[in-house]
Amino acid sequence: MSRQRFSTLFRTIVAIALTGSVAMAHAEQVFRVTAIPDESPTELARKAAPLMKYLSEKLGMKVEYTPVTDYAASVEALVNKQVDMAWFGGFTFVQANVRSNGQVIPLVQRSEDERFRSVFITTEPDIKNLEDLRGKSVSFGSASSTSGHLMPRSFLQDVAYLNPEKDFKRVSFSGAHDATIAAVAAGKVDAGALNISVWEKFVTEKKVDTSKVRVFYTTPEYYDYNWTVHNGVSPEVRKKLVDAFLALDKNTPQGKEILELQRASKFVPTKTENYAGIERAARSAGLLK
Structure with missing residues (x-):
């Protein structure tokens, strides 16, 4: 093989490799989100669409909503890192926390969820x-x-x-x-x-x-829903997510639309300790193994 042909072949291989690397890097820039199916699939998709668009703008990457068939599937999807973030109820959060040995991180909840x-x-x-x-x-x-x-x-x-x-x-x-x-x-x-x-x-x-x-x-009040990520989501992305949720303002058109669809007045930070009462209730009822 001549030196010129080898050089051309080498440049072609490098170009293909670089193209593949860029494509792979681009493919990895998808942040996947799911939610417990507590309402009809069409309603969940309607609620998710503007929020996914907003989070995509704030994260600087594609945010994709992935529906699941049942509550258990949402837990497994996050624990197994098939999705990066999930909208959980208090009990499904506790289940995910137990299943993952504490490797999931609740970020925010609606202020209404402090007294659900x-x-x-x-x-x-x-x-x-x-x-x-x-x-x-x-x-x-x-x-x-x-x-x-x-x-x-x-x-x-x-x-x-x-x-x-x-x-x-x-x-x-x-x-x-x-x-x-x-x-x-x-x-x-x-x-x-x-x-x-x-x-x-x-x-x-x-x-x-x-x-x-x-x-x-x-019923009396209790803590409920939250947005939770797995521990593989970087601290930088977690901060961007929290900042994005906390910045939602009902006085702006985008904030008003998202908050109304989420049935929230605003979002507030949350923590694992808030769900200790849910875990006690689940264990007492024999629903947590």
Whole structure:
């Protein structure tokens, strides 16, 4: 081979290698996000779109929303670093923290999540308090839902001394908060438990007939949802994420849109210790192994 042909071949190989390296580096600049499927897939995608665009601008890289099929899948996706950040409920955060041996980091939560509540709803006139659920059919959301199962179950046990499996006629799991409303409204169950945020959204948007479906019990407050990353996300990126969430302002068009879709007045920093009560409740109910 002549020196000229060798030189040309060498330059070609280097160019291909560099192109591949650039492409690989570019491919790596995708920040993947998921969320527990606590509402319908279309609603979750609608809520995610403007937030992903905003975070992409703040991080300087593509931010991609990846839906999952159920709550457990969101935990596994973050623990196994298939995604970089997840929107968790308090219980799914605790599950991820336990599964990863403390290798996930909660960043922010809505200010509303510092004092979150669940509601019990019914169409039955004879159900006026938790004790009246004895012998009734009751729907929770997902088995891994904080506000749609764990905390309602905890208050059933602590306030009314009811064990769902022993004291209810039937226990079912709808899979999501909006599905619980639909089940109660359709008379498929006598009562249901869900998070107060989804209930208030349905009432505001007139998606539920409150002359038929009503709240008969609201739980005490507890910590709930947060945005969590795995420990492989660099401190620099974590800071950018926190700064981006904290900078959301309802007085700007972009901030207003995102905050309203997230049903938040603002975001605030959070920490693992905030979810100690959720972990205690999960262990007490035998839901955390």
